[in-house]
Amino acid sequence: MPTSEKHAAGLKDAVQDAIRDRVFSGQLPPGTRLVERQLAQELDVSRVPVREALRALEREGLVEERPTRGMVVRQLSPDDLETLYQVRSALEEILCRRLVGTLDEQGLDRLQAVVDRTAAAIDAGDSEAAVEANASFHEALVDEAGSRVLASVIEPVAGQIKWLLSQHTDAGTMNAEHQLIVAALRERDADRAIEACRQHLVSSRAEASRMPS
Structure with a gap:
């Protein structure tokens, strides 16, 4: 894999870990709207790794996409x-x-x-x-x-x-x-x-x- 692709994958993983840690700590409680632009600014990255990280967290079941609100921290029923x-x-x-x-x-x-x-x-x-x-x-x-x-x-x-x-x-x-x-x-x-x-x-x-x- 080219170095640039390795860097992109590593950055996505780092962003994913950072968002996951905020969910686990309660900093991002259930129902919180996850705005790509805001998260990118807070983590000092572009919106691309944030978008990829949110999709990965969606597969983990920690976030979900809602029609009117976009990505939010999931509230388990x-x-x-x-x-x-x-x-x-x-x-x-x-x-x-x-x-x-x-x-x-x-x-x-x-x-x-x-x-x-x-x-x-x-x-x-x-x-x-x-x-x-x-x-x-x-x-x-x-x-x-x-x-x-x-x-x-x-x-x-x-x-x-x-x-x-x-x-x-x-x-x-x-x-x-x-x-x-x-x-x-x-x-x-x-x-x-x-x-x-x-x-x-x-x-x-x-x-x-x-x-x-």
Whole structure:
């Protein structure tokens, strides 16, 4: 690929990451209109990578195009939430069963490091870092599973799931639930790990239900 095309692809990815981060942080809440010109000025880029980034985020399910307003941050409907949690629950059961059989001590230590990093952020009073670290725990589970098939299945909904997890503002409770998952995996107890994930799902759904519509 020519250097100019690599640069264009890298710029689009950077813009996509920047907009996604603003959605996850709440800086761009659901329903916010995404104006290409304004975003281009804020990110100091042309409108072309912004347009391409918004289309990519639309495929992720984080933004949508409305006839009268253009691109806006998507507001998930109750049915969207229910389906997303059903998908997440099914995938996490598969993940847990795979991890119990394949996760080594180094992998367990990497998962524990995410939990410890969250705890350190909580102790430091850095709520933004704690929420971000908590959300990265589920990405770490996928990484440690080491399955291209699972990763490819999860990838289309990963952005929406991470966004939902970022709404869970009680970082301490969330991190304690992650610790239970790690402990069950360390004991090679698939059923307990799945149950810990299920309870974590119940907690996350309760938080999502409090989100403004």
